Amino acid sequence: FETMPVTTLCFKATDRPIPDKEQVEHMLEFLTTDTVCYRAPPEESEQLYALEKSRWDPITDWFSTNFHVHLALTTDITLTPQSQQTIDRVRKHLASLHPWEVPAYQHATASLQSLVITTALMDGGLDTEEAIAASMLETDYQIDRWGEVEWQHTIDRARLSADVAAASLVVREIRNMEQDKKTAFNTA
Numbered sequence: 001f002e003t004m005p006v007t008t009l010c011f012k013a014t015d016r017p018i019p020d021k022e023q024v025e026h027m028l029e030f031l032t033t034d035t036v037c038y039r040a041p042p043e044e045s046e047q048l049y050a051l052e053k054s055r056w057d058p059i060t061d062w063f064s065t066n067f068h069v070h071l072a073l074t075t076d077i078t079l080t081p082q083s084q085q086t087i088d089r090v091r092k093h094l095a096s097l098h099p100w101e102v103p104a105y106q107h108a109t110a111s112l113q114s115l116v117i118t119t120a121l122m123d124g125g126l127d128t129e130e131a132i133a134a135s136m137l138e139t140d141y142q143i144d145r146w147g148e149v150e151w152q153h154t155i156d157r158a159r160l161s162a163d164v165a166a167a168s169l170v171v172r173e174i175r176n177m178e179q180d181k182k183t184a185f186n187t188a
Contacts, residue, residue: 005107005162005163005165005166005167020095020099020102021095023102023103023105023106024091024094024095024102026106027094027105027106027109027115027118028087028090028091028094028115030109030110030113030114030115031082031086031087031090031115031116032079032080032081032082033079033113034113034114034115034116035112035113035114035116035117035134035135035138036052036056036059036060036073036114036116036117036134037060037071037072037073037074037080037082037116038073038074038075038077038080039052039053039056039073039074039075040052040075040138041075042075047141048138048141049075051137051141052137052138055133055134055137056134056137059116059117059120059124059126059134060073060116062120062124063116063119063120063124066119066123066124067086067089067090067093068089069082069083069085069086069089069090070083070086071086071116072086090115090119093119093123098174098175098178100170100174101122101170101171101174101175104166104167104168104170104171104174105118105122105167105171107163107166107167108121108122108131108163108164108167108168111135111160111163111164111167112131112132112134112135112160112164113135114134114135117131117134117135118131118167121164121168122168122171128161128164128165128168131164131168132157132160132161132164135160135164136157136160139153139156
């Protein structure tokens with residue numbers, strides 16, 4: 001099913017091989033190592049630091065505002081734990097998702113290497129291309145600097161695009177379905 005990401009997500013949603021609570025806890029682990037929380041030290045690469053700041057700050061600012069939390073950012077390579085308040089508020093949000101949304105969120109989070117980007121994609125108005133660009137920012141910076149390994153970088157981007165678009169589509173369709181049910185119920 002690797003070449004059929006929407007079908008795979010639908011099967012995961014209906015078969016539920018991993019309980020939602022376990023998937024939520026797995027996603028929360030990404031907060032400690034989230035891509036957008038680790039920045040290049042400005043003294044090592046002013047250009048990359050400025051690029052990360054301009055592209056990632058709007059995402060982390062949205063996340064902090066949306067969840068009313070402080071998101072810890074660092075230029076260090078050691079793990080930067082997030083506050084318990086941050087973890088609890090994000091856990092509450094993830095636990096409130098429709099059961100079929102959870103595998104899609106988990107899939108996008110693992111693909112993007114970022115729960116923050118995934119949440120902005122699913123709930124904050126970030127589109128799929130913006131989410132992919134945010135996730136691949138450092139890779140794209142390295143490609144611009146050192147060149148592309150065509151077969152590898154091209155395949156990686158295509159796979160990421162397919163996985164993230166599938167997850168986004170599943171979440172959007174579930175939400176549309178739920179909205180249609182509410183509308184039908186209210187008009188009946």
